[in-house]
Amino acid sequence: MTNDEIAATVNRAIAEEFELAPERLRPEAHIRDDLGLDSLDIVDLVIVIEKAFGFKLTNREAMMDIRTLGDIHAFIAALRDKGEAGA
Amino acid sequence: MREQVVVTGMGAVSPYGYGVPALETGLWQGICSLQRLADNGRVKGLKVRTAGTVPSKDLRGEISRDLRRTMSPMSQYACLAAREAIAMGGLEGDALRRTGVSIGSTLGSPAALEDFFREYLLGGDMDEVRTTTFFKVMGHTAAANVALACGCAGRTLAPAAACAAGLMGIGLAYEAVASGREERMLCGGADEFHPLVAATFEKLGAASHEEDPELASRPFDVKRTGIVCGEGAGVLLLESLTSAEARGAKPLARVGGFSAMTCAGNIAHPDATSIVECMAAALEDAGLAPRDIAAVNAHATATTIGDMAEGQAIFGVFGSQTPVCSLKGHMGHTMAACGVLETIACVRMLDTGTVLPTLGLETPDPACGEIRHVLGEPVLATGPILKNCFALGGTLCALVLDVA
Numbered sequence: 103m104t105n106d107e108i109a110a111t112v113n114r115a116i117a118e119e120f121e122l123a124p125e126r127l128r129p130e131a132h133i134r135d136d137l138g139l140d141s142l143d144i145v146d147l148v149i150v151i152e153k154a155f156g157f158k159l160t161n162r163e164a165m166m167d168i169r170t171l172g173d174i175h176a177f178i179a180a181l182r183d184k185g186e187a188g189a
Numbered sequence: 190m191r192e193q194v195v196v197t198g199m200g201a202v203s204p205y206g207y208g209v210p211a212l213e214t215g216l217w218q219g220i221c222s223l224q225r226l227a228d229n230g231r232v233k234g235l236k237v238r239t240a241g242t243v244p245s246k247d248l249r250g251e252i253s254r255d256l257r258r259t260m261s262p263m264s265q266y267a268c269l270a271a272r273e274a275i276a277m278g279g280l281e282g283d284a285l286r287r288t289g290v291s292i293g294s295t296l297g298s299p300a301a302l303e304d305f306f307r308e309y310l311l312g313g314d315m316d317e318v319r320t321t322t323f324f325k326v327m328g329h330t331a332a333a334n335v336a337l338a339c340g341c342a343g344r345t346l347a348p349a350a351a352c353a354a355g356l357m358g359i360g361l362a363y364e365a366v367a368s369g370r371e372e373r374m375l376c377g378g379a380d381e382f383h384p385l386v387a388a389t390f391e392k393l394g395a396a397s398h399e400e401d402p403e404l405a406s407r408p409f410d411v412k413r414t415g416i417v418c419g420e421g422a423g424v425l426l427l428e429s430l431t432s433a434e435a436r437g438a439k440p441l442a443r444v445g446g447f448s449a450m451t452c453a454g455n456i457a458h459p460d461a462t463s464i465v466e467c468m469a470a471a472l473e474d475a476g477l478a479p480r481d482i483a484a485v486n487a488h489a490t491a492t493t494i495g496d497m498a499e500g501q502a503i504f505g506v507f508g509s510q511t512p513v514c515s516l517k518g519h520m521g522h523t524m525a526a527c528g529v530l531e532t533i534a535c536v537r538m539l540d541t542g543t544v545l546p547t548l549g550l551e552t553p554d555p556a557c558g559e560i561r562h563v564l565g566e567p568v569l570a571t572g573p574i575l576k577n578c579f580a581l582g583g584t585l586c587a588l589v590l591d592v593a
Binding site for chain 1: 249254255258316317319320321
């Protein structure tokens, strides 16, 4: 999976779950301040990402440090590079 | 000294649709809002074929996602009804913030509970359970979600009183305002249709199996066949007369009295003696005698035993002259919503001086007491209305409404 495909999969899943317009999903968008997600949403965000990629994170807590949408894209790409994800 | 308590706003989501106007139009046009169940016959042993379901509607544009994420349908209905009541009552700003909420439901969302246990028991996996599931399951889900959605920081009450939860919600709100503990309360009840409730009445032998929605719910009739379950939400804005006058809000009706009692002898079937006591206590609270009551809006859900006990109790207190109607033929039994949707109808009956007929009632069952049924057309009656609601668990409520 390419970086663009990862970004598209993440954005599609987040747009659907959190009912966000696709144009708001810029890589620099801050998860809390720009996209308006709160602590409950961020826990559910992990579930959404796992379902979108069909794998389970071994370290879910690592997702809690993520600040921007681009951070999520990079996080998944890093898992792919380490061979830990189906991505 | 007890505060005068008035109704200054009303909101409804009912089998007729969204809003008080849809409810009133449906009731006053004598339309039966019951529907055939879509997936009937799927479950062995469940012979229920009709329900009073709310027309489906995409509410994404009406309730924002951050509020909707913790709401099952019952809370969404309650939220819309609360907003309608707030708008009707012109409640805003600090007065809205300093308002309490008293909204009951039969259960937390059974569908959300089902989602949880599907993952937990069948999947053996908690990982996909959303953080928001519990907020739909908890016992005060409708009340808490309304408080959040409307920005009400007063007390949150959620009476657990099954089918009487809506009228109990009004009653607790009335007591909170009358005692001066709260100036204003949004109150009522909400429920969503789920087979758990229909199946329970089925097991008790109290559910209607009739396939024709028009014939399914026939309170007090010799051919009545049982309850038709439904869903919806009703919310009243109750406030002290002092608060209403200070805000310039127009009182639509006055709550004269309330009584909550228990039939301690049977958990499933309230008896006539207990119902008599409950209605008498509500009259006493209102400072009225039976002859002062212009009409009785019965709980009457079209069960054999329940209608008989209530009819005999009404005859015992009011005799054969006071008009009696049930609205279960129009909407079925909307569970926790019924006490409020029917109270909203009572407010309009008070206002118009008319009492609606019992839809579906053609031949009154003499076993239900020699009471004066309203048949076919509305009748004229001016003055206070007594409204009953009863529930599994032996819970009994009676409310007296009067002109403001």
